[in-house]
Amino acid sequence: MACGILLITHPGVGSAVLAVATTLLRNLPLRTEAFEVPFDADLEQLLPAASAALRRVDDGDGVLVLTDLYGASPSNLAAKVARLGTPVRRVAALSLPMLLRVMNYPEQGLDHLPATAAAGTRNGAIIDDA
Numbered sequence: 001m002a003c004g005i006l007l008i009t010h011p012g013v014g015s016a017v018l019a020v021a022t023t024l025l026r027n028l029p030l031r032t033e034a035f036e037v038p039f040d041a042d043l044e045q046l047l048p049a050a051s052a053a054l055r056r057v058d059d060g061d062g063v064l065v066l067t068d069l070y071g072a073s074p075s076n077l078a079a080k081v082a083r084l085g086t087p088v089r090r091v092a093a094l095s096l097p098m099l100l101r102v103m104n105y106p107e108q109g110l111d112h113l114p115a116t117a118a119a120g121t122r123n124g125a126i127i128d129d130a
Helices: 013-025 043-057 073-082 096-103 113-124
Strands: 004-009 032-036 063-067 088-091
Touching (some): 004 013, 004 043, 004 096, 013 096, 043 063, 043 073, 063 113, 088 113, 096 113
Parallel strands (some): 063 088
16 A cells, blocks of 8 residues: 545645646556646535545545645645544655655555655755756
8 A cells, every 4th residue: 555645735736736747657556546626615514625635545545635725725624634533644845856755665654655745855956056
């Protein structure tokens, strides 16, 4: 079994990052889904749908939830989903390098994937003065 990946983001962000990752890798090694939170959303009303998305990606080893902006509505919804019982770890600042890095280490468990995800974003930020 392996961890599932759930992207909880603002509209257009998660689906775009997921589409590019899927195109680049062709076959994602981890069950992954994007759940996008409308700007005017009531988080309590979205909670059942977000919980269903979490269950769809969970193979029994827990779910890594990646959000685009810490403290915003998608991140707050991720916090609510994390309290529902499924083992969840959350990482903010979703980027394409983050998701690709996670997909390159599908054997890692929920204890190690958050650090791998964060390293993907940190190492993907390059200042190119050329």
